[in-house]
Amino acid sequence: MIRLESIDARKGRFTLADVSFSLEKGSFGVVIGPAGSGKTTLLEVVAGLLPPSAGTLRLDGTDARGLAPESRGVGLVYQHAFLFPHLSVRENVAYGAADPETLEEAAERMGVTPLFTREVRGLSGGERQLVALARALARRPRLLLLDEPFSALDPRRRAVIRREVRALHREWGLTTLQVTHDFAEAGMLGDQAILLDGGRVLQSGTPAEVFRRPASPYVAEFLGAENVLGGVARDLGEAAPDWIDSAPGEFAHGHRAFAFETDGLTLYAVGDFASGAGHAVIRAEEITIARDQSHDSARNRFAGRVLEVATLGALTRVTIDVRGTPLVAALTTRSATELGIVPGLAVVATFKAMAVHLC
């Protein structure tokens, strides 16, 4: 288990400030944040390479202050691998190996055994990352710290290794903390997501929770929400049952109904928010498009005109102008083709009150 309480740390001019979160033993945590947000610094604090200037760090219940990196049972993989260039690949993997069997298993599962006789200087970026992963795993750490460890792998290899790391995490009962800037990866791997920016934790929780209920418009935009609208929320009282249609307990974040006024539009939302100025977040995939006034149960229904159509493989993003406010909807390319979506077309955009998150 990793537990950080109000951790401050300084590295050059960069500071981590008041960082708190805890990660249960055996769980997979993912730290997400833009470049320069302090993700790597956070891993170095946990690894014991950077002493915090304030706060408490506990590893498996033990106060880690004064605990040297070599005594923490951590395995650290940097994005740029930092393989020892004066050693061969095998010597790198064997550097801190717990025993020959673990060395062989780690190398085999990361697929680096065929590289054993190679010199580090001749490896590609992806191969370096695999060797660095094998080297850290060969020590059989209790705590695995990964800094963008798959970034140089090709998509196919990335999927395979991601699965393998997740499997080893489960089989060996590791507690893993991985840094990424890719929210999709966080969603695939993590039991817990920690959002970091400017050296501070903006939000932490399950990836689904963070994705669906961003704590701020900044978090929403960082996580790829296309529709973030500023306005004023008004409490309408207890929401009628037909406003709430999610699975029981799925997004049970309150049952009050709200009207949210933004640029002449009124959106309806359900949740547990405070009235007043704020932001409404609607994910593009929650918005459906029809060519006429369809009759579904969606509480929000707006007529508009298609401004822009962007097709990216199987998905198409459609920007609709609703009385001067752009709304972005994501639909399958097949649906977009069937609907004959083209710029200038009059359409109706609908979404449920449950799909509107106020923050």
Place this chain on the structure above:
Amino acid sequence: MTSDSRLVPRLLSVLAALAGSLLLLFLAAPLVELVGTSGGEGLRRLGADAELRDSLLLTALCATTATLVGVLGATPLAYLLARREFPGRAVLAAILDLPLLIPHPVAGIALLLLLGRESALGGAALGVGLRIVGTPIGIIAAMLFVSAPLFVSGAREAFAKVDPRYEGVARTLGDTPWRAFYRVTLPLASRGLLASSVVMWARAVSEFGAIVILTYNPKVASVLSYDRFTSYGLSEALPVAAALALLALLPLTILRALRAESRSER
């Protein structure tokens, strides 16, 4: 672009090339002339002139000892300066650079004050039967004083080039700080350390000003060359000077080889 606007950069390029060539000629010509006219004689004299042979041997041995002492003492200092932030770091760096800035006879006088028989340290050394001034120990002290800062500077750069994250990874793989230094940092900085020690050795070999004040006799090659010049004139000094120049070519060749190897591995 007009022909006028092209003319200025071309003119500047020609001037820069001319200035560079003149400087190169100025630096190389005296040594080429020296080795060209007296190199053969210098080598021939090595067989016949016992004083010259002993002098070159003494120079090489004293320079090697000074370099070994310097490497042992200065490596931790260089590592400290490259890796750690601490109060007084800038002052320490300045102190280490100081011997490079003062005239070498002044360095010799300062060493004489510290190590002469009248000084506390020199007196104490004499008390245990160790004479510094006028012995090879004095030569080594003078060589160490003027050349060690070059090693510190080069070694500091060599350590700074090794990303501390290599050490960090080694620590997470079970190494203590010492073990990580020995297994990772030292091998990665080794080429830079070796190059710095070669530079230090070369500087020690060529020292004259501080040595001549501390230990005139026994004579190192630079002092012998000066002595022959003042006692017998240019014709007697030339072979000694040429032999010393040839000795200096040795570290230069090693440095070139190290740099070529480093480039081929990049």
